Amino acid sequence: MNVVQRPGLIAGRSGRCSETTAVATTVTPATAPTQTVPVGPAPIGPVPAEPARVGQIPTGPAQAGAPPAASVPAGAPLVSPVSAGPVSSVDRGSTGSSLPSVPAEPSELADAGIRLLAPDGTLVPDPRFEVLADHDLCREFYRSMVLARRLDAEATALQRQGELVLWIPLRGQEAAQVGSAQAVGPRDFIFPSYREHAVAWHRGVPAAEVLRLLRGVSHDGWDVAAHNMANYTIVLASQTLHAVGYGMGVLLDGDVGTGDAERDTAVLVYLGDGAMSQGDANEAFVWAASFGAPVVFLCQNNQWAISTPSRRQSPVPLARRADGFGFPGLRVDGNDVLAMHAATSWALAHARGGGGPVLIEANTYRMAPHTTSDDATRYQPAAEVAAWSARDPIERLRRLLAADVDTTWFDEIDDQAAAAAAQLRRDCLALDPPEPTTMLDHVYAEETADERDQRTWFTAYRDSFL
Ligand SMILES: Cc1ncc(C[n+]2csc(CCOP(=O)(O)OP(=O)(O)O)c2C)c(N)n1
Numbered sequence: 086m087n088v089v090q091r092p093g094l095i096a097g098r099s100g101r102c103s104e105t106t107a108v109a110t111t112v113t114p115a116t117a118p119t120q121t122v123p124v125g126p127a128p129i130g131p132v133p134a135e136p137a138r139v140g141q142i143p144t145g146p147a148q149a150g151a152p153p154a155a156s157v158p159a160g161a162p163l164v165s166p167v168s169a170g171p172v173s174s175v176d177r178g179s180t181g182s183s184l185p186s187v188p189a190e191p192s193e194l195a196d197a198g199i200r201l202l203a204p205d206g207t208l209v210p211d212p213r214f215e216v217l218a219d220h221d222l223c224r225e226f227y228r229s230m231v232l233a234r235r236l237d238a239e240a241t242a243l244q245r246q247g248e249l250v251l252w253i254p255l256r257g258q259e260a261a262q263v264g265s266a267q268a269v270g271p272r273d274f275i276f277p278s279y280r281e282h283a284v285a286w287h288r289g290v291p292a293a294e295v296l297r298l299l300r301g302v303s304h305d306g307w308d309v310a311a312h313n314m315a316n317y318t319i320v321l322a323s324q325t326l327h328a329v330g331y332g333m334g335v336l337l338d339g340d341v342g343t344g345d346a347e348r349d350t351a352v353l354v355y356l357g358d359g360a361m362s363q364g365d366a367n368e369a370f371v372w373a374a375s376f377g378a379p380v381v382f383l384c385q386n387n388q389w390a391i392s393t394p395s396r397r398q399s400p401v402p403l404a405r406r407a408d409g410f411g412f413p414g415l416r417v418d419g420n421d422v423l424a425m426h427a428a429t430s431w432a433l434a435h436a437r438g439g440g441g442p443v444l445i446e447a448n449t450y451r452m453a454p455h456t457t458s459d460d461a462t463r464y465q466p467a468a469e470v471a472a473w474s475a476r477d478p479i480e481r482l483r484r485l486l487a488a489d490v491d492t493t494w495f496d497e498i499d500d501q502a503a504a505a506a507a508q509l510r511r512d513c514l515a516l517d518p519p520e521p522t523t524m525l526d527h528v529y530a531e532e533t534a535d536e537r538d539q540r541t542w543f544t545a546y547r548d549s550f551l
């Protein structure tokens with residue numbers, strides 16, 4: 086599927102996604118004056134004279150002479166306060182009963198974060214962000230999310246039938262991925278974790294290329310340069326360091342804060358709630374903040390790190406951690422594609438403009454096992470799954486669109502998705518294993534004597550079976 090790049094039109098507030106004439110380039114629905122605290126320099130250079138006070142939002146011009154970064158209004162909290170839910174005596178985590186208990190109630194349900202589209206399909210006002218999608222883009226979001234869910238189901242089936250080594254389902258996270266992916270500009274670069282299939286598909290990566298690694302026929306997946314999107318990494322949070330390194334390179338190239346939309350570049354890196362606990366992630370935050378790297382860290386908090394609940398790893402919304410590193414943190418309803426699009430658009434514009442890093446916590450839910458090797462029914466409470474099902478990202482957009490769109494259009498989308506799934510199956514089965522000795526290719530720039538010996542031995546061994 087291809088990304089639709091178009092100027093954002095502000096949708097009406099009437100509960101219908103309708104086209105208006107207002108063009109929004111940055112998200113500044115300020116009701117209060119913005120602050121003028123200096124933020125991350127571009128390029129690498131002087132440090133801000135005055136540190137932002139804890140709890141304040143560093144906004145405003147990046148540096149004297151530099152174009153102003155996109156800003157959010159001061160005064161509005163970036164994250165909702167944590168509701169003090171009752172504490173369970175039962176530890177639902179898998180890490181042992183000697184640990185202190187975690188809140189039994191999913192406080193995330195109460196603290197949805199920035200939201201523009203309610204689960205019942207009505208548009209809701211937010212003091213800081215407005216809907217940037219016009220009617221056509223809302224339809225594209227719907228099409229993309231339905232397609233991703235259908236392809237995800239097909240890939241799961243292929244794994245069950247022995248055609249994939251493993252599959253990592255994304256069900257439930259379609260809005261977090263499609264909404265954020267839409268915000269990426271042509272020069273921006275994406276570093277995924279391992280579950281971002283909808284990001285890849287929305288950016289135009291052919292569906293079957295996402296399966297190559299998991300069919301075991303390739304060390305990677307798609308052409309990174311063609312899609313400005315790195316391949317997956319299973320090593321949690323390692324991609325955050327790659328992203329910051331890339332962002333620092335962008336800074337050194339002078340492609341930040343020039344005011345030239347054709348030139349300014351940002352980096353979007355995805356990580357999970359569990360990965361937020363990794364040393365790599367926290368080192369990446371420090372480096373990004375120290376050098377004002379144009380990196381948007383997008384944490385999909387799907388409430389679980391395999392069987393460890395997110396609340397085990399953080400008693401407060403993860404977006405709040407950004408305060409400690411000195412850059413803005415936004416908590417967003419990750420099942421609201423419109424909010425994800427608006428918030429990520431703001432964050433990337435902020436980074437491109439020289440405002441430095443931003444952390445977005447997409448508050449969502451993993452409506453599937455961690456991988457096809459996992460049985461989530463052993464730890465995900467049925468009531469919790471049911472509560473999150475009621476906030477399904479696709480269903481709420483369907484409710485919004487239903488006011489304007491004929492039911493036959495929804496049927497057409499389902500048919501398109503079914504056809505794409507059948508094509509994915511055919512393409513997957515056609516992905517033949519490579520010549521085994523190619524595993525030794527590209528290990529070093531030039532083949533070593535040791536490698537040559539291994540190749541000779543392996544070839545003779547394999548031929549002994551023929
Ligand atoms: C450095 C490292 N440690 C441990 C693992 C094993 N592991 C794989 S996925 C995972 C949980 C990650 O959870 P989260 O970051 O929330 O992402 P999600 O899978 O929920 O998308 C763990 C611990 C790993 N892959 N890498």
Ligand SMILES: [Mg+2]
Pocket residue numbers: 357358359385386387388389390391
């Ligand atoms: Mg997780």
